[in-house]
Amino acid sequence: MTQVQIRDPAARSRLLTALYIVQEQYGYLTPEAIERVAERLGLSTTEVYSMASFYSLYRTEKTGRYVLQVCDGLSCHLVGGAERLVDYLSQRLGISPGETTPDGLFTLETVQCLASCGTSPAIRVNDALYENMTAEKMDELLETLRGYHV
Numbered sequence: 001m002t003q004v005q006i007r008d009p010a011a012r013s014r015l016l017t018a019l020y021i022v023q024e025q026y027g028y029l030t031p032e033a034i035e036r037v038a039e040r041l042g043l044s045t046t047e048v049y050s051m052a053s054f055y056s057l058y059r060t061e062k063t064g065r066y067v068l069q070v071c072d073g074l075s076c077h078l079v080g081g082a083e084r085l086v087d088y089l090s091q092r093l094g095i096s097p098g099e100t101t102p103d104g105l106f107t108l109e110t111v112q113c114l115a116s117c118g119t120s121p122a123i124r125v126n127d128a129l130y131e132n133m134t135a136e137k138m139d140e141l142l143e144t145l146r147g148y149h150v
Helices: 009-026 031-041 045-054 074-078 082-093 135-147
Strands: 066-071 106-111 123-125 128-130
Touching (some): 009 031, 066 074, 066 082, 082 106
Parallel strands (some): 066 106
Antiparallel strands (some): 123 128
16 A cells, blocks of 8 residues: 655644544545545645545444444453454344444444553443443443433
8 A cells, every 4th residue: 555645744633633523523534525625735635535544533434323343452352352242232233343233323343452451341432432341331331322312
């Protein structure tokens, strides 16, 4: 993969913020949004897309309202949490990692690390981190999230 170099370091900083704001507004980065950000910052769409696709924070495809990212890192595996949580969520939600529930509420993903090794197993829901997760805590969290959309 060819790495794109952004000429102006300040543009890179503005780009990350702009992508985050656009994603918060629309839920993901549409091709049109990437073009608008590129135009406003004086960058090519290739530069913008390259940055958006590099960071796992940014999404270029539509996801559920809540993106459930289960840590699949070593610490979470050592406490037996990663696979157990993924299996539990897959069963509870009826989806596999990379899929979204039919109601569009949840997308399930696995990620390599959530930087919560001392409190694993961990899960991130959008921008919020939940630590020391168990099946019971997961049920409570899912019900809370569903409650916001009854």
